[in-house]
Amino acid sequence: MSTPRVRFAPSPTGYLHIGGVRTALFNWLWARKTGGAFILRIEDTDQERSTDASRAIIFESLKWLGLDWDEGPDVGGPHGPYTQMERLSVYKDAADRLVAEKKAYRCYCTKAELDAAREALKKANPKAQFRYPGTCRDRTDEPDLPYVVRFKTDTTGSVTYVDKVFGEVTTPSREQQDFVLLRSDGVPLYNFGAVVDDAGMGVTLVARGRDHMVNTPPQIMLYQALGAALPEFAHLPMMLAPNGEKLSKRHGAVSVTEYRDQGYAPTGVLNYLARFGWSHGDQEVFTLAELTAAFSWDACGRGDGKFDAKKFLAINHEHLKSPERVADDDYVARVIPFMEQRGLTGVTADAVKRALYTIRDRAQTFVQAADMLDYFFRDEPVLDEKAAAKHLTGEAAARLDGLRAALEGAEWTEAALEASMQAHLEQTGLAIKDVAQAARVALTGRTASPGLFQVMFVLGRDRSLERLRRGAERARASA
């Protein structure tokens, strides 16, 4: 078998949906695993809805995710162009050929007529299925009127294909009708454009969402009429909302850029999506390399699934926790923009990198990470008033002074700080609980933080002592 050629063919009509990303991912994984080609094709033939902005979002999203393509609108390739509106002549030629071979015909019925007929039928018999009656099928004249090109569909027999995920699928052809290939303005409809391009671009495997399964039989007829080699097909089960409905913005974030903006890691997103409808034994967490090595169509499930935001977050957390999955430098580069968003300017990568170990296990997203890193990068921590009221009390003032005095001469390492604190507690007879929270609030402005010695170590001697001093001051003032 020749090397696989797969494609992702989104239409630029909005954000890049998380379900679309999964389709892109599975195709990409297959291409990378097999050494095949991953093609990006923009299907912008819906001129009403297609926009340049959406097109840009598709590129941006895929790049952010790290799903690179070998052939596509921007990088070109041997079968370009890769944007359908730039390929109109290709479709016209193909349609002309089919008409010449009597496999398709010009239809002069207007949209209004057809809509009326559809309505009439619906009124007469709500259960009936409208199909184009074939009015122009055997027409021989060529009036000077607008026309669409329709496929002369063979509605006898049935179409069978072997899906790589679902197995053998057979559909009776009586379900089909003479569908439209080209609109009256020469722009192809989905089935025609997709088939002409997939055939022309040498696509060997078409993998897409299950919502396209119904398109496969007519597309197979088209391949045959065109005399083109049939690709393999693989359909992926649907990703539904928690309530079983089609997943849409009503159910929360569905566009990949939203997750990016919420501080998800690309590999976290990809990992969750990969495990949705695909599995590899008991393994839940994967690097991209592991996914690529392990992926296979046999391991894809067939049942639709429901999107689970909590598990998505948990998987992302696994990635943020592990330097194996998100390297320090990568983590730092990704978290800094979120720190800037909250007004932390002039933050250096080195400084963030030094503080990183204190929050690695804690942050589930880069947004959380930016928050947890906050007090390290301000002259003074933002003081949570409730925390201050509770912990910076008159009693705390003396304890903070005592602690500061005890630590002043300490070597500034975590171990030495802990030892000094320990000695201080023994001397004074205080328990660590008696001073820890006050110190924490003084140092970080909040009641929850990494361990005190880690915080002080990262903060450094001067800033730590100064914050303890100010904390005591504040405590005295409130007494």
Added chain:
RNA sequence: GGCCCCAUCGUCUAGCGGUUAGGACAUCGGCCUCUCACGCCGGUAACGCGGGUUCGAUUCCCGCUGGGGUCGCCA
């Protein structure tokens, strides 16, 4: 409604005739502990129903029920 597809814990899933039905997320206990996390230990929790086939069905077949997809000069 026609056609197509699907069916294991709440959710994502493992299972490919014989298992105490496994894992993960979530959830509930507990441990650890300077807080919050992390980590660790443990619990609750699933084969939709009815027929077959078989010595034996979660697993194979059929029906039912339930869910989803799709019926455009959208993709």
